[in-house]
Every structure is written in C-alpha cells, then in structure tokens.
Amino acid sequence: MEELYIGLMSGTSVDSVDSVLVNLANQKIQILAKISTTIPKYLKIQTLKATNSDNLSIQTTESLDNQFGILFAKAASNLLDINSINKSNIKAIGSHGQTIKHSPYPPHPYSLQVGSPEKIVELTGIRTVADFRSADIEANGEGAPLAPLFHQFVFKCNNLDKGIVINIGGISNLTSINNKKNETFGYDCGPGNCLLDAWARYHGKGDYDNAGKWASSGNIIPKLLKIMASDPFFSLNHPKSTGPDYFNLAWLKKKVDLLNQIPSGKDVQATLSELTAQIIFQELKKLESLKEKVYVCGGGIHNNFLVKNIQKKIRGKTLSTESLGIDPDYLEASCFAWLAQQRLKNVEFDLAKITGSKKLICLGKVWDVSG
Ligand SMILES: Nc1ncnc2c1ncn2[C@@H]1O[C@H](COP(=O)(O)OP(=O)(O)O)[C@@H](O)[C@H]1O
Ligand SMILES: [Mg+2]
Structure with a gap:
C-alpha cells in the first residue's frame, strides 16, 4: 500500500x-x-x-x-x-x-x-x-537546519552508517551522520550560492554564474578572501544557522570596500567561489571528516567550478545524493x-545536537x- x-x-x-x-x-x-x-x-x-x-x-x-x-x-x-x-x-x-x-x-x-x-x-x-x-x-x-533528520533517514534506507551530506543551496549546510553511534548533527557552514548569485546579478550576468564559468575566468584576490573569511560567523561553533538576510550583497560590498582598490567583477566572483569551497573544507577539517564519503546536493552541484574546487581541497571525489536514490535538486x-x-x-x-533545542x-x- x-x-x-x-x-x-x-x-x-x-x-x-x-x-x-x-x-x-x-x-x-x-x-x-x-x-x-x-x-x-x-x-x-x-x-x-x-x-x-x-x-x-x-x-x-x-x-x-x-x-x-x-x-x-x-x-x-x-x-x-x-x-x-x-x-x-x-x-x-x-x-x-x-x-x-x-x-x-x-x-x-x-x-x-x-x-x-x-x-x-x-x-x-x-x-x-x-x-x-x-x-x-x-x-x-x-x-534550522532540519534536513539532517532526513539525511539520517536516507542513510538508514541505504544501510549506510557514516558519511557527510553537503547541501549547497543559497546557504550551504553540512550534516555529519554516524548511525552506529546514533550521532547525527548538522549546521549551516555559511554562504553557498547566495553571494555568487548576488554578485552575478549585480554585474548583469543573469541569475547565477552558469557552471561557475565567470568565476573560473577570474583570479582569487587573497586580501579579499582573508577579509571575508574572517567574518565572525565562520569561527562560531555549531549549532549555528544563517541566511541571506546576513550573507547578501550589502555584506559583500562592505568587504569589497575594505580593499583599497576597485577589483574586477570576475576576480571577486573567483574569490567568492574560493570562499564557499574553503569554508566547506574547513568545516570538514574541524570535524576530522576529510576521509568520510561526502554526498552533495542542492543547486551548487551544477556549479562545476565550485565542485571541482571542493574536490581539490578535500583531495577526493564527492558523490551526488543521486547515488542514495535522491535527486540532488x-x-x-x-x-x-x-x-x-x-x-x-x-x-x-x-x-x-542539530539546532540546539532543549x-x-x-x-x-x-x-x-x-x-
Ligand atoms: N547550472 C548551474 N550553474 C551554476 N549554478 C547553478 C546552476 N544551476 C543551479 N545553480 C545554483 O543553484 C541555486 C539554486 O539551488 P537550490 O538548491 O535550489 O538553492 P535554494 O535551496 O537556496 O533555493 C541557483 O541559485 C544557482 O546559484
Ligand atoms: Mg531553490
């Protein structure tokens, strides 16, 4: 039935x-x-x-x-x-x-x-x-996030005990699953596509940077990356959650204004792509989960440049949640x-352990x- x-x-x-x-x-x-x-x-x-x-x-x-x-x-x-x-x-x-x-x-x-x-x-x-x-x-x-409960269920359906799920939507969030220890937690890592989208829109590149091509044509600006990566959200311990009412164009413009030159649009986009990949990598490192299987979902999976950047950093392939029977979109x-x-x-x-509720x-x- x-x-x-x-x-x-x-x-x-x-x-x-x-x-x-x-x-x-x-x-x-x-x-x-x-x-x-x-x-x-x-x-x-x-x-x-x-x-x-x-x-x-x-x-x-x-x-x-x-x-x-x-x-x-x-x-x-x-x-x-x-x-x-x-x-x-x-x-x-x-x-x-x-x-x-x-x-x-x-x-x-x-x-x-x-x-x-x-x-x-x-x-x-x-x-x-x-x-x-x-x-x-x-x-x-x-x-937030609530999806970790579902990720845990999907793992159980697939008889999987351990692994990581990363959802790259507007915000990127991470779930760490250990069904044997009944230990699942998840939290927001920070911006996923939201800043990439906002910057692409601001520069008339459409609603998003298709496959990350625009970002791939630019060069990372180390100083801007450092300024952005030092935002206090990234050093908070989990549970933590955020949204585009925090990570938005105004946030990005404030960081760009701290540079003493006007950068080119594509270089900022390259730096944003690097930031998104870097914060995901850093969270995995913090959790000592770099060796776990990483399943990716969310629209960010179509940003080839971003996904390749993540794979380069974790020195391994990521998998699509399609392999768990769930279309990543x-x-x-x-x-x-x-x-x-x-x-x-x-x-x-x-x-x-997920939202901190009591x-x-x-x-x-x-x-x-x-x-
Ligand atoms: N072909 C693509 N190239 C690059 N980015 C893409 C592509 N397709 C989708 N995206 C990104 O995925 C986002 C949508 O992802 P989604 O998981 O629906 O996020 P949300 O849950 O925030 O709506 C788009 O705004 C865009 O940034
Ligand atoms: Mg969507």
Missing part, C-alpha cells in the same frame, strides 16, 4: 518551487514524480527586497504570504495533473515556505517563512503541514514530504481541509 505525500520547497535562492511526489510506505522513500516551477521575476524581486529590508511591513509580509501560497498550490496541483493522480490519494502536502527572515538569536528569535498554508489547502483540497521551524525555536533551538522538497509524514505520525525529534518536539503544524 502506497503512502503518497507531496513535498514543496522554495529555498533562499528564490529560483524555483521544487515539488516532489513521494511514496513513503514501509519507512522507505521513493520519488515518483518531480517538477520545478520557476518563481516569476516580479515575485523574486519582491522577495529579495523583503529579505534585505530592515523594516518589513505587515502588508508586504501578507502579500508575499498570499502570492507564495497560490504559487505553492499551483505547483502541487500541476504535479498531480501532469501525473494524472487524484488529490484523494495524497495523505498530505509538506510545505517548507519561502524564508524571508531567519534570526534565531535572543532576545527575540524568529524565522519567517511565507506561503499561506490556508491558501494551499483551499486551492488544492489537500491537508497541508507547514510552519516546521516555530516549535524548534520555541524549544530554544535555532529552527529535490532532496529538500523530499525532506518536507517526509517531515509531513512524521508530523502526521506525531513523531517527536531530539534536535539538541526538548523533544513534533515539527510542523497541520492545516486540515474544512468540511
């Missing part, structure tokens, strides 16, 4: 809504269908503006909540229509939401995701699980489908179809 769930993910890169249909029967996962829905340019611009804004108005938040709710519902409905599947076969949708702000620090920790679950339920007629981060923050956790969407199932089963998680918690809230 199948247990069908839909997972919806729209990450900090604001590139697309990734939607998956998965079968989660018998504590296994099988991706049955997937689609990527491009986020319209006007909505992307509004979202990036809101992310970078210091005083976000209630009107803007409500408008984004509504627009993303509609977009998520369309993405889920399209996924079902294309595959001729009736909504009545779906147990639930797990929707992460679009992160606008993530600031898990005292005195007022919060993490804001938009994409109205009420709208998703209304337009799809499918029960929806969303708001996955609040309960963790209420339990004094950082609310849909791992996070699959994660939220799985988390929706865990929520409906009232599974409580101990995230002490008690066992169920992740997510359920929005049922009325009537």
